[in-house]
């Protein structure tokens with residue numbers, strides 16, 4: 208125990224003790240550290256699955272903090288008001304936090320910093336979520352990058368901050384301010400799906416993330432380049448949910464990935480390149496935040512995508528389109544809260560092209576159902592597939608879900624894992640879908656496979672006709 212005024216460590220999506228610059232700065236100040244999480248309007252507005260996963264992360268991290276001799280204080284309210292209350296109650300002289308980069312968080316944090324500094328409190332934001340702060344990467348002419356390859360070339364040779372050790376024990380304040388009980392926040396309230404099923408598929412916490420990274424780099428990275436597109440194989444890191452909640456730093460992926468390049472140069476380099484796609488997404492969101500809300504390319508604003516949640520879109524959401532790749536992927540999403548990257552591309556193409564539904568319908572569904580939801584990667588991914596984003600796939604590249612299945616799931620491992628219908632002895636994962644799906648969907652594994660909601664040829668023709676017409680009139 209110490210008699211100094213504490214410093215507040217305002218925890219946001221950075222649930223880790225190691226390699227956390229905000230925490231290191233708080234500890235290095237020499238003052239007792241008060242870890243605080245604030246459920247403000249922005250965090251409370253998260254989709255159902257991100258909010259549920261946030262609850263799992265908070266619960267786990269609170270226990271980790273206790274092991275380090277500390278506590279997690281939970282409060283609800285406007286961030287500035289809560290921080291001011293805590294400063295008043297404890298006499299804290301400084302607040303440290305890790306930066307977030309979406310426009311709402313930037314606006315909130317800029318205001319918090321200004322107001323606290325005006326009242327004489329040291330308010331300091333830190334990096335840690337990204338390898339490269341978005342404003343430090345620019346083209347030769349001083350602009351933002353709009354294409355990935357030159358972005359990659361410009362950052363791959365840059366130095367990345369070294370890893371910071373976890374503090375052994377966190378210096379505790381003399382007295383702890385009151386906090387709320389996590390259970391009273393009911394973080395799973397909006398799930399309306401088998402939350403306990405989804406929880407089984409989550410990998411929560413810093414130690415689990417680190418163990419998975421080690422395992423991936425030891426056993427899997429050498430085959431990553433060749434196998435990463437096969438959703439039936441355990442060939443990717445699966446670390447997106449941990450990155451989303453800051454349970455591991457991208458710096459750790461970078462440094463350990465660089466070390467792995469000594470033995471597995473191609474696989475490890477491809478992996479690092481993927482990690483840098485995440486950086487690119489943040490670069491785009493920071494410099495052109497309209498990527499979150501509007502077609503990034505102005506000329507796509509009036510493209511005749513439907514804004515309606517039609518029965519076909521409902522079928523897409525429920526994994527009932529009649530197409531194996533799409534249905535397996537949407538069920539994987541519903542059960543695990545994650546989806547393989549190739550599958551994300553297939554379902555996004557099917558929705559925005561074969562069904563001609565607006566990419567925002569898909570982006571919003573992902574924002575509500577993914578436990579690894581990330582505002583930047585989600586928006587970039589949807590606009591990349593839809594063709595409306597920077598460096599996007601051309602709209603006329605319409606994935607054929609059946610051809611893609613033959614190519615990327617040749618032995619049927621992925622569909623068997625997620626589709627029970629037609630299997631004499633369905634896998635547990637496929638059956639889990641029925642435990643995760645809401646009862647109101649009226650689904651059972653004994654049902655016949657859904658009929659195709661659209662013919663692939665007709666859907667493709669309709670999309671390409673709309674595309675050509677829009678180019679002529681645009």
Ligand SMILES: Cc1cc2nc3c(=O)[nH]c(=O)nc-3n(C[C@H](O)[C@H](O)[C@H](O)COP(=O)(O)OP(=O)(O)OC[C@H]3O[C@@H](n4cnc5c(N)ncnc54)[C@H](O)[C@@H]3O)c2cc1C
Nearest residue numbers: 443444445446447481482485548551580581584585588589
């Ligand atoms: C339509 C669509 C929506 C997406 N929404 C999200 C999202 O909400 N959250 C999210 O984290 N990713 C999203 N992605 C990107 C990608 O699908 C996931 O990051 C990836 O599937 C995570 O699996 P992994 O951790 O095993 O990746 P690995 O292959 O092991 O890659 C390592 C890390 O690199 C990053 N990464 C890999 N591919 C991409 C990519 N294409 N774009 C950005 N970062 C990437 C991720 O942080 C990932 O964890 C989306 C992609 C598409 C096409």
